[in-house]
Amino acid sequence: MTQTFDARRWWLLVGKHWSENRKKYTLALIAIAGLLLLWYTVMLISDGYWGIGPSVQLSTYYSGLFIAGCLYGSMLFADLGSKTRGLNYLVVPASHLEKLFCSLFYAVVVFFVCYTSIFYIVDAIMLKAGNALAYNHWLKHHAAGDVFEPRKIANVFYQSEQSRKPDMLVYLLLLYFVIQAVFIVGSVYFARFSFIKTTIAALLTGLFIAFLIGKVIFPILPHGSFYQGITSYKVYTVKEGVTINGVTEGISIYSDPATDKLVTLPTWIGDVLLFLLKFAFAPLLWLATYFRLKEKEI
Numbered sequence: 001m002t003q004t005f006d007a008r009r010w011w012l013l014v015g016k017h018w019s020e021n022r023k024k025y026t027l028a029l030i031a032i033a034g035l036l037l038l039w040y041t042v043m044l045i046s047d048g049y050w051g052i053g054p055s056v057q058l059s060t061y062y063s064g065l066f067i068a069g070c071l072y073g074s075m076l077f078a079d080l081g082s083k084t085r086g087l088n089y090l091v092v093p094a095s096h097l098e099k100l101f102c103s104l105f106y107a108v109v110v111f112f113v114c115y116t117s118i119f120y121i122v123d124a125i126m127l128k129a130g131n132a133l134a135y136n137h138w139l140k141h142h143a144a145g146d147v148f149e150p151r152k153i154a155n156v157f158y159q160s161e162q163s164r165k166p167d168m169l170v171y172l173l174l175l176y177f178v179i180q181a182v183f184i185v186g187s188v189y190f191a192r193f194s195f196i197k198t199t200i201a202a203l204l205t206g207l208f209i210a211f212l213i214g215k216v217i218f219p220i221l222p223h224g225s226f227y228q229g230i231t232s233y234k235v236y237t238v239k240e241g242v243t244i245n246g247v248t249e250g251i252s253i254y255s256d257p258a259t260d261k262l263v264t265l266p267t268w269i270g271d272v273l274l275f276l277l278k279f280a281f282a283p284l285l286w287l288a289t290y291f292r293l294k295e296k297e298i
Contacts, residue, residue, distance in 0.1 A: 010098040017102055025106075032068055033118050036060065040126035044133060051130035051151035052123075058169070061119050061156045065112075066176055072111055073183035074195035076103050080296055081191035096294045104286060107184060108177065120153070127151055174278055181285035188292045227262060231270035235261040 018025075043056060079085040092099070131150040138148045157169055179202075186198025227234040237259040 004095060005097045005101070006095070009094055010101060013092070013094045013098055013102045014105060016092075017106065028072075029114055029118060032064065032115065033122055036064065036119060036122040037126065040122065040130075044126070044130055051134040052127050053151060054154035057123055057127075057154040058156055060123075061116075062172060062176070064119070065115060066179065068115060069107075069111060069176060069180045070183045071195060073107055073180045074187050074198055076107050076184050077187040077293070078194070080188065081194075086296075090296070096290065100286070100290050100293055104184075107180070116156075119156075123153060127153060171278075174282075178281045178285070181282040181289075185285050185289050185292070188289055188296065224260075230273060231265040231267070233263045235263065 039060060040052065043052065077089075079089045089099075094102075135148055135150070142148070157173065159169055182202055183195065183198050186201065187194045190197040221233075222235045224233055224235040226232065
């Protein structure tokens with residue numbers, strides 16, 4: 001058997017994975033729908049006079065997406081934590097690349113599509129119920145000339161036209177794929193309690209990066225701030241205080257457009273860095289998963 005990617009063999013592996021896990025996946029999707037219904041019901045009971053606003057819909061969608069997606073990612077290679085199931089997984093006649101693409105297909109593509117579909121189905125049902133409750137309340141308390149405005153289904157991928165940052169939700173979605181990729185890597189590296197261990201490792205890594213930036217990098221930079229992106233840095237004006245008997249009493253730092261200095265890198269560097277920050281992290285983590293999967297032994 002060749003270790004290259006074969007589309008026909010990969011599709012057979014996708015079908016095998018579905019036949020072995022369809023009951024589990026179906027129950028998981030039903031559970032997600034039930035939890036969404038329960039959450040919306042609680043929201044309507046606590047404050048049903050105003051319906052379900054767009055902020056509630058957005059927070060519900062992304063909270064559930066991050067929690068469920070990362071939890072599923074941490075269990076993606078759970079079979080490798082058991083000797084019997086791990087051996088069965090490794091002896092399947094498919095290359096490591098095909099096994100990885102099969103897992104990513106279900107974790108990244110299928111899960112995302114199914115979760116989004118379930119969310120909008122539940123959201124539409126509960127939004128209708130919320131509008132009915134809000135309309136009944138409006139009939140009892142509205143004044144002459146008032147017009148009832150029912151809540152609408154929110155676009156979870158794009159903010160309203162009134163927002164100054166319409167791409168914020170896109171960045172949040174890209175962040176989700178990166179964090180889920182972290183948990184997918186963790187499912188290969190940690191045989192047991194993958195979700196907990198990956199969460200701890202991610203938090204420790206984040207704290208180390210924050211310490212490195214705040215205590216090592218920023219103190220050696222001149223006083224200033226980034227200006228219109230990460231490739232431009234404005235150096236503030238530094239003015240010494242009053243000198244008495246040869247001793248400077250203080251230093252004042254302030255921004256003065258006339259004397260501030262702007263250090264700017266070429267535009268193409270900023271474009272490349274922005275592209276890498278947006279699209280490179282998740283594929284790099286998937287690549288790390290592949291190499292770790294090749295080295296995996298039971």
